[in-house]
Each structure stands twice: as C-alpha cells, then as structure tokens.
Amino acid sequence: MAEASPDTPLWTPPAERSSATSMDRFRRLAEGVAGENLVDSAALHRWSVQRPEQFWGLLFDEMLPGVARTGPAMVDHGPVPHPARTRWFPEVSMNVAEVILTGRVGDTTPADDDPMFISIDERDRRRVTTRADARAEVAAIAAALRSEGVVAGDRVAVWLPNTEVAMLVMLAAASIGAVFSSTSPDFGVDGVLDRFGQIEPKVLVASDGYTYGSREFDRREELAGIIAGLPGLERTVVLGFLDERPDLDRLAATAPVVGFEAWVKPHRGAELAFEQLPFDHPWYVLFSSGTTGVPKCIVHRSGGVLLQHLKEHQLHCDIRAGDRVCYFTTAGWMMWNWLASVPASGAVAVLYEGNPFQPGPGRLWELAESEELALLGVSAKYVDAVAKSGYLPAESVELGALRTLASTGSPLSPESFSWIYSAVAPGCGPGGLHLASISGGTDLCGCFVGGDPTREVFSGEIQAPALGMAVDVWDPDGHPAAVGERGELVCTQGFPSTPLGFWGDGPPGEVGPRYSAAYFERFTDPQGSSVVWAHGDFASWTEHGGMVIHGRSDTTLNPGGVRIGTAEIYRQVEQIPEVLESLVFGRELDGDVQIVLLVTLAEGVRLDERLAGQIRARIRSGCTPRHVPAVILEVADLPRTRSGKLAELAVADTVNGREVRNTSALANPECLGEIAALFGD
Numbered sequence: 115m116a117e118a119s120p121d122t123p124l125w126t127p128p129a130e131r132s133s134a135t136s137m138d139r140f141r142r143l144a145e146g147v148a149g150e151n152l153v154d155s156a157a158l159h160r161w162s163v164q165r166p167e168q169f170w171g172l173l174f175d176e177m178l179p180g181v182a183r184t185g186p187a188m189v190d191h192g193p194v195p196h197p198a199r200t201r202w203f204p205e206v207s208m209n210v211a212e213v214i215l216t217g218r219v220g221d222t223t224p225a226d227d228d229p230m231f232i233s234i235d236e237r238d239r240r241r242v243t244t245r246a247d248a249r250a251e252v253a254a255i256a257a258a259l260r261s262e263g264v265v266a267g268d269r270v271a272v273w274l275p276n277t278e279v280a281m282l283v284m285l286a287a288a289s290i291g292a293v294f295s296s297t298s299p300d301f302g303v304d305g306v307l308d309r310f311g312q313i314e315p316k317v318l319v320a321s322d323g324y325t326y327g328s329r330e331f332d333r334r335e336e337l338a339g340i341i342a343g344l345p346g347l348e349r350t351v352v353l354g355f356l357d358e359r360p361d362l363d364r365l366a367a368t369a370p371v372v373g374f375e376a377w378v379k380p381h382r383g384a385e386l387a388f389e390q391l392p393f394d395h396p397w398y399v400l401f402s403s404g405t406t407g408v409p410k411c412i413v414h415r416s417g418g419v420l421l422q423h424l425k426e427h428q429l430h431c432d433i434r435a436g437d438r439v440c441y442f443t444t445a446g447w448m449m450w451n452w453l454a455s456v457p458a459s460g461a462v463a464v465l466y467e468g469n470p471f472q473p474g475p476g477r478l479w480e481l482a483e484s485e486e487l488a489l490l491g492v493s494a495k496y497v498d499a500v501a502k503s504g505y506l507p508a509e510s511v512e513l514g515a516l517r518t519l520a521s522t523g524s525p526l527s528p529e530s531f532s533w534i535y536s537a538v539a540p541g542c543g544p545g546g547l548h549l550a551s552i553s554g555g556t557d558l559c560g561c562f563v564g565g566d567p568t569r570e571v572f573s574g575e576i577q578a579p580a581l582g583m584a585v586d587v588w589d590p591d592g593h594p595a596a597v598g599e600r601g602e603l604v605c606t607q608g609f610p611s612t613p614l615g616f617w618g619d620g621p622p623g624e625v626g627p628r629y630s631a632a633y634f635e636r637f638t639d640p641q642g643s644s645v646v647w648a649h650g651d652f653a654s655w656t657e658h659g660g661m662v663i664h665g666r667s668d669t670t671l672n673p674g675g676v677r678i679g680t681a682e683i684y685r686q687v688e689q690i691p692e693v694l695e696s697l698v699f700g701r702e703l704d705g706d707v708q709i710v711l712l713v714t715l716a717e718g719v720r721l722d723e724r725l726a727g728q729i730r731a732r733i734r735s736g737c738t739p740r741h742v743p744a745v746i747l748e749v750a751d752l753p754r755t756r757s758g759k760l761a762e763l764a765v766a767d768t769v770n771g772r773e774v775r776n777t778s779a780l781a782n783p784e785c786l787g788e789i790a791a792l793f794g795d
Contacts, residue, residue, distance in 0.1 A: 123570035124535045124549070131545040132568045136428045140176060141568075147172050155568050155578065156659055163584040166607060170421075170582060174203065177424035180218050181208045188608070196645045197608030198615065198625045198634070202393055202418050209388035210397055210416045211288035215249055217460040219428075219435045229462045231278040232438070232485060236325060236468025236477070243278045248285070248457075249386050255286035257381035262317050262349045266291025266389055269399070271315035272445065273297055273306060273340065275324045276467040279353055279374070280445050281454055283319050288397060288416070291389040292316075295399040298444035299324045299331070299355075301756055303339035304778035309401045312411050313617050314346040319374065321353050322360040327469045330356055334365065341369045351377045393417035399617055400448055400556045403755045403779055410628065411617035414559050418610030422560040423455035425581060431489055431518050431550055432567040435460030441491030441520065442470055442478060447757040448556040449491065449522065461488075470496060475505040479513070486515040493523035493758060494530060494551075495695075498688050501533040508541030516542050520550045520565065523759060525663045525681040527688055528574035551576045553651070553663050557633070558611045562603065562649065563661045575660035583609055587653050587661075592637045592646075595654065600679065602667055603651040604637060612647075652679045669762040671700045673707045678741055680762060683711065686736040690729060692719045697752045698743065699766040701793070711743035712765070712789065714752060721748035747792055751785040769793050 132138055141158045145151060147168055152158045162169035170187040185205030190196070217224045224230075226246035233241045243251070264270060270287040271294070274280040280296060287294040295313060297306055299321045310318070320340070323333045341350055353374040354360045365371040397416035401409040427433040439456045440463075443449040456463040464485050470478050470492075482490050500507075507513065519534060531549065539547040550565025553576055562585045566578045579585045584607035587595040595601040619626030625634070636648035652664040664670075664679025671678040680698050687696040694714045700707040711729070715721060726746045733742050753761040756779065767774045768786045777783040 121572075123572055124531060125539070125546050125571040127548070127568055127570070128545050135432050135567045136434070137430070137432065137566060137568050140172075140429055143176065144169070144172060155566050159579055159581055162582045163607060166582065166584075170202070170610065173425055173582070174421060177421060177428065178208070178213060179220060180213065180216060181206065190608075194645060195608070196625065196634075197605075197612040197647055198629065200608040200612065202415070202610045204393070206393040206417065207390040208393060208417055209289060209291075209390055210420045211252065211285040212388040213420060214285060214455060214458045215245070215252065217245065217435070217457050219460045222435060222460065224435070224460050228436075230457050231281055231463050231465060233278045233465045233467070234481065234485075235275075235277075235466070236328070236472045241278060243282075248278075248282060250382070251282050251378075252285045252289060253384045253386035254378050254381040255283055256289045256387070257384035258377050259286055259290060259292065259317060261381070264290055264292050264316055266391065266395070268292045269295065269313045269315040270317050271295045271297075271310050271313070271319075273299055273301070273318065273320040273337070274353060274445055275299060275321055275355055276443060276445055276450065276465050277355070278465060279319075280450075281463070281465070284454060289386070289388050291391050291395060293396045293399055293413075295401075296445040296450065297401075298446040298756065299333050300326070300444070300781065301446060302778060303336050303343065305756065306340050307343040308776065308778055309409055309411070310340070310344060312408075313399050315344065316346070317349045317351065318344065318347055319351045319353065321355045323356040325356070325468055327472050332356060334360065334362075338365055338368070341365065341371070349377075391416065394614065396614055398451055398559065400451065400559060402556060403757070403759065403761075408776060409779065410632065412556060413614040413617055414611065415614055418612070419451070419559045420455055420458065422558070422609070422611040423452055424458060426452070426552075426561055426564060427456060427459050427461070429581060430552075430561070430564045430566060431520060432548070433459050433461050433489060433518075437461040437488035438464050438485050438515075439489045439491075440464035440466060440478075440481065440485065440487050441489075442466055442493070442496065443491075444757070448559055451559055453491075471499070475500050475503040476507070476510055479505075479507040479511050482507075482513055482516055483511040488515055489518040489520060490516060491520035491522070494521050494526040495524060495758060497521060497526065497530045497534065501530065501537070502691060502694070506537045508538055511541065513538070513541040514543040516547065517545065518548045518550055518565070518567070520552055522552045522554075523757070525553075525665065525684075526551045526574075527681075527685040529685070529689055531571070531573040553661075554580075555649070557613065557649070558609070560611050562605060563663075570658070572656070572658050572660060575656050575658060575662055577660050579661070585661075587655055588637060597655045597657055600652060600654045600664055602636065603649045603653040603661075603663070605647040605649065666762075669699070669766070671698070671707060671709055673700070673709055673740060678709075682737050683709075683733060683741055683743070686733045686741075687711070687713070687729060689736075690725075690732060692716050692725055693729070695752055695760075697760050697762060697765060699762050699769070701745070701766075702770045708745065709741070709743040710745045710747070710769070712747050712749050712752060714750065715748060721746065749785065749789060749792070751782060751788075753780050753782055753785050753789075755779055756781045765789055
C-alpha cells in the first residue's frame, strides 16, 4: 500500500463540522475567560497550560454542570510544586457514580428509557440496560454491599467479563465511596493474587467462566484458588456467565460464596443514595502490567479521572449525547475504565465480550454497523491484523454513523493510517472519519496526547497534546528537544488524574519511594522550580504540532550507543505480508547490544534466506542500516501481557540471563522457554 506524503493530510475536518464540535465551542467559551483571541485549538492548548487554574475551572463548570464548584481549582503543598501533592478542587464534594448515572450535558439529561449500556458477546447475546434499569440495579447492588459492611475506603473487586454487570458493580461501589478494582477472568490465580492480594478487597464479584473463540472456559477451580489466597475476603459473589445457575457447592463448602442473583434480589427496590465525597477521594486501583515485577497498584482520584475522561470524550473525541461508543477492551485494561465514564456524557457504552475475530475479521465492523456506533476504539495491533486479513470494512458494512475511530495500546504505523483512510473512511458518512490515535496509560487513566476533531490528520502522527497537559519531549540532559528530535515524553505540570500514589507505598498523603522512582526522579525542572513527570515513552514532536511515539523508552535499543525506538522497526516489518507479528529486543553481547528480531509467520510460510533478506532490506530502506537486526528468528508465538501488549522486557530478560520478574503477568509465559532455547549455548 502506498504511503501518504507526510505533508499531505489524510483528513481535513470540513468547516461546518469543525465549528459544531464541542472542542470549538469550548474554545469560544475560553476566549471570554482568557480575555484574548484563541484562534484555534493550538492556542487553546497554550492557554490551558499557561493558565491552568482558569482552564481546569472552566472545564469543571462545563463538564460537571450538576456539581457545585466552590474554592480554588488547585492547591499545591510544599516549597516546590509536586504533581502528586497537588490537591484538586479541595472544597468540592461530589460522587462520580451520580454524575455517570445522570449523564447530564448542559441542561439536557437522558430519559429513563434511554439506553446506558448495551452488552454483546461473541455468542450474539445482546442486553440493553436503560438509565432507569441502571439506577435501580446500582441501588440494589449498593444495598447488598452495605449489607456486607462495605463503607467508604473499603475495596470491592471484580473478576468478570466485559458486561454491564461489571459496570454496575463499579457504580455501586463508587456510590458508597468504596475503592474499585477489576481484572478479567482470563487472569490466572497468581496474576489475580499479585493484584488483589495487595489491596485486600472485602467483597469479590467473580464469574464462573468466560468464552473466547467459541470455546467455554470454566474458571471455578481458579476461583477457588483466588478465594483461598485472599484471607481478608468476607464475601464472594459468583455471576453465572456460562451457566445462569452455576453449581457453587464446592466453593461454598470452604468460603462465604453466593450467586449474584441471590445476593442482589433481597435488595431490589432499595433507594438510590450517593455519598458526597471529596473531589480527590480514591475511585480506582489500576495495575501496571507487572512485567518488571509485582504489579504496581496505582490509586486514582475520582473527580480528577472523571474530569479527564469527560474532556477526552467530549472535546478530543467529540462524543455527543445519544452517541453509541464501543472500545474493544477487557475489564483488565484501563480502556475499560475510560469506557465506563462514557455515559457521563449522555452517551451509550457498548460493551463487547469475546474474540474480535470471531467468527471473522469483520466482527467489530459489523457491530459498528448494527449498533450505529459514533466511535469505535481498537488497538494498533488489531488494525494491523485486520489489514493483513484482507478484510475491507468500507466494502462490507455500512458505517454511515461512524465519525471517530480511536486507536491506542501501541504506536499506530503510517501504513495503518493509510489503510484506515483507504479501507474504512470511504464507508463513513458526511464529514469523513476522524482518526484519533491516543497515548497515555494506566499511570494516569487517560491521555497525554490524542485526537482533535478540529485539526487535520497526518500519517503516523498523534494530532496534538491533550488540553491542560503540559507535555514536552526532553533530551537526556533535560532540555526541550527540537522538532523531529527524539527524547523522553515528560509532563511539566500536575493534572487532575495524577495518581494519589501506589497502594501500600508509604503513608497516605506522602509521595512514596516506589511512586517517586517510577515517574519523578528521571528529570528535574531546569530552574529547579517544579517536579517533572517522566512517562517512559520515547517520542518526538512533528512540524504540524503533533507527536510520534517511538515506543517505550525502557525498551529503547542502544546498539553502538545509538538510541533506536522499537516502533521504528515494527513499522517496517508490518509491511511484509508473510510476517504476522514481530518482537524486537536487545541481546547483550561482548559489551554491546545486538538487535534481535523474532517473527511469527503466516500459515505455510517459513523463514528462509529470501524472506530474511526481504525483512532486512525493508528495514534498511525504511530506517537506517543501524536498525537492521543482527539476528532474525522464527518462533511459534510471542509473549504478551494480558492486555495484548508484546512483552519485550520479558524476552530481553530471558535471553540476557536475568530473572523474568513476574511471569504471571503474561498471557502465554510458556513461549519464553522456546525463545530461551534458541539462544542456548
């Protein structure tokens, strides 16, 4: 596929569409607050980081119309401002569950019979939960939680498929002020205990199993192991996903276990109540991937995360009241939490559970057609896989309602940009398709850079920094990098979804040592006047004001002292149709680093000299001779985390003789043995 010129936009928003976006409406409102002409969204961003208190105050007023704002937007403690010590809207009391269930936008509130969640699985079971249904069910679940003694600050965890039940349990926990955490049922016993064992939930809501690729996976045996490993657990509630009435006798013999319906039924008809809590009250504990050790338990603020999501949804992704939004995710990935906030914008969260290629590569695109999605969110790897399958969405389904396609999880290659605009966009409606490549992470439960429906889309670029996020790219000495120069992605100011900290990492209110080491010790501000967040991404600015993410800086290759981002190599290898997937890492050898490329190949293809030469030639011509791997090897499978990300560090540790610190974080750790054998002496 021919690659678009980097100077030619793939999409330019029509003037009438741009002026109708929430982003442009907010820009016009901001001009009145700023007292200056903010000519475009770039000027709006500059103002948002130059006058953060004004920006976040205006954003609060616009995004949270049902919440009374008093006092300052932000208060810093200590002689040097520290993002983790900043308190946001310290005089505000609110409840995030109330905001999400209400879904008020401006003066408009969804009707009781409007959908709030639509759940679909690969067996084509479809359930609609209306706003009234959701309020009633949240009231009942919250009453059931209270009957177990759950109060604000207690932990409630779920081990569930991506259905409305997980969302409703989260909202019920939040209505009380309990701290919520989730994983998906494909996580094994060790992986779950590595996470939930640290936060000690009082109540666990779990599934009897899940389906994937038309196979059923009964998880009751694993659930028994999880219960045994959580001695502080006071109640386990089991949802029948495979069987409406699962046999729980064996589980109930050793622990307080009850079926979900039996647990909730006595409380149906309960009154819905919301604890009014500080803006910074903890909402979620999210977990790092765990590939570098026991997963970090990241404690996220309630109001700050919701405000970030509202900003990203309404301004950066142009989600409107009544829109239907689906992000393909599991309950173990932060995009699930991002999707959970969608109803706060008056929109409908469409939840898909199962294999996105079941029964074929058109599954999610058919969902986009049948549910008339306004936004579909996927991973970059998914886009590449569909492109390689030969499936053409625009020729196969009707996508007239689709305005935005979002992508995250890893860098989206220029070739994937081109494929989207040739194979997807022609099927979309008037105004075309806005491709919003976004990047941030579990660390902030949101985005540092992302889409902008008022700007042009250029191949291979994330469009813009997110409003209010003072992001930059710094060289190793802590100086801003020039346009096109690669360096570390940093954020030089605090933001409302800055984590409160890591669970168990020192006293509450203090910046614990693990938390500090993870983000705040890589750089200091050149003037020494503030603490800087270093995100761990290798990035560069573009001449259009956008950004390119070159991969994680902790997996950056350094052969001969030359820093090379892994995404640069992946971009080239993805163009070779015989290669299904690839993983690149650095092998330490004779005091230097040797680039090694592992590939999985299409059925019937073997890695011979011709194909290896083709791969090397492609990398050499598309990058530089320094990028060419010294070794290319074929493997049957590549290790990945349970959210689908390639585990480059685990491979590097294996081959370089270091202990892989947490194999339970991997979905398929067994393939590390095969890889290690390739390098045996």
